[in-house]
Every structure is written in structure tokens, then in C-alpha cells.
Amino acid sequence: MAHEDHKDIVAKIKATMPSADTLFDLADFFKVFGDSTRIRIMCALFEQELSVCCIADIVGMEQSTVSHQLRVLRQENLVKVRREGKQSYYSLEDEHIQKIFEMGLEHILE
């Protein structure tokens, strides 16, 4: 394709790409994985559902910090909450998360 010019290539690629909106949402989704506190929270939840104070102890951060980050995770539908008495138990929303997580691990361990 050596004779394709710049303009043709640009037009061709643009035509194949998802909409800017979709890609914006996708970036927002991955942004959630891009923080070590949130990654550690998700990782802890791979094992079992956990209360907020357990999570705070596991990741070694303030309860408030953890609550804020859990909200971020909730907003992207990555975790769900269940109230039981005074405690809120969080768990993972679906199994995409673990797969994405594992692929990331594969990449960095190469």
C-alpha cells in the first residue's frame, strides 16, 4: 500500500474506529483499573465478599478513602453492595473483571 496517501489512510482508519463517545467511555472504564488502591480492593474481592472495614484493613488505608473508591467502583458497575446490619458487604459484579486483571498480569510479567 505504498502509494496510499496520508489522507486516504486517515479516512480509512477513521471509518473503522468505534465512535469517540464509546472510546471515551472505555477509557473511563479502564481508568478504574488504573489506581493501585482500587486494584488492591478488587483483588481482595476476588476471594470473597468483604465489609468496608475489612477492606480498609487489608489495603491499609482509611475507611473514608476506601468508601470513596468503592463508590467509584460502584459507578462503573464493578462491584455491588449488600447491607447486613451495620455493615456493607461488597462483592464483584461480574467475571470480566478477573479476566481483565489476569491479562494485565500476564502482560506485566512478560
Add this chain to the structure above:
Amino acid sequence: MAHEDHKDIVAKIKATMPSADTLFDLADFFKVFGDSTRIRIMCALFEQELSVCCIADIVGMEQSTVSHQLRVLRQENLVKVRREGKQSYYSLEDEHIQKIFEMGLEHILE
């Protein structure tokens, strides 16, 4: 496991988790996916290798911005460069990227 106490749970979960260092690196890796400019650059590169100025046109940003972001992508081994004359051609480093991308898409399109 209703009789497990807080301390036991915390200890148990901590034992199963990858090291904090690994999770930190993992967050750094996903951070790269968490920006819409970089996501769009990667998406464009799914089709074929592209020069910097093509990429800039495709994503509608300054050449300088694109160069900076390509450096970020290079640092995380997500793209590679090939010089040909005056131009630098970028392409994706491996196929994990597209899989991770697709899983993210699946999640947000649910």
C-alpha cells in the same frame, strides 16, 4: 463462615493477594488504558501501523500531544516504533492489548 472474625478474614485475604509491588505495576499498566487519547491511538493501530502525523490527524490532536502519549505507550511496552526516512511508524507490541480492549468494550456495552 459466619464465625470467622475480622482479624482472621483480613489475614486470610492478605495471604492470597499478589505483592503490593506487583499490584502497583498492574495499576500503572492499566493507567495507560485510562486516557481517551491513548485509547484512540491504540484503537487506530489495531488496523495497521501508522506514522505520527497520521495518528495526530486521526485523533485530532497536536503532533506534540501524540508524541508524548506514544512515549507513554512505549514505556509500558504497548507499542513499538520503526523509523523509515523522516517518519516514525508505530504499531502494537502484542495481542493482549486487543483482547483487553475487547473485554472492556463487552463490559461497557452490557
Add this chain to the structure above:
DNA sequence: ATAACATATGAATTATTGTTCATATGTTCA
């Protein structure tokens, strides 16, 4: 060597995001 072009990079600016503190809300039990 110089002009013209493509890319890379440093510095400054702006925008975004994470964390903490203080406090509000919600729940249980006496």
C-alpha cells in the same frame, strides 16, 4: 551546507484525581 519536513522533548499551564478530615447518615442494642 542549507532548506524543508517529521518527530521528540522540556517547561509551563491547566485539569483531573486521590486522600484526608470532619461530619452526616444509617443501624443495632440497651
Add this chain to the structure above:
DNA sequence: TGAACATATGAACAATAATTCATATGTTAT
């Protein structure tokens, strides 16, 4: 109802990161 505990949230601050401008570096052709 009030005390004790768990969680959530608003505001302020600190830390990071994205973008741009200006310019340096690298490449080709005359």
C-alpha cells in the same frame, strides 16, 4: 431515646497527569 458502631459524603488540599507552545533533533534532497 441515646450511645456505640459502620459507612457515606462534602470540602479542602496535595499529588498527578494531559496538553500546548517553543524548540531541539533527526532525515532527506537540492
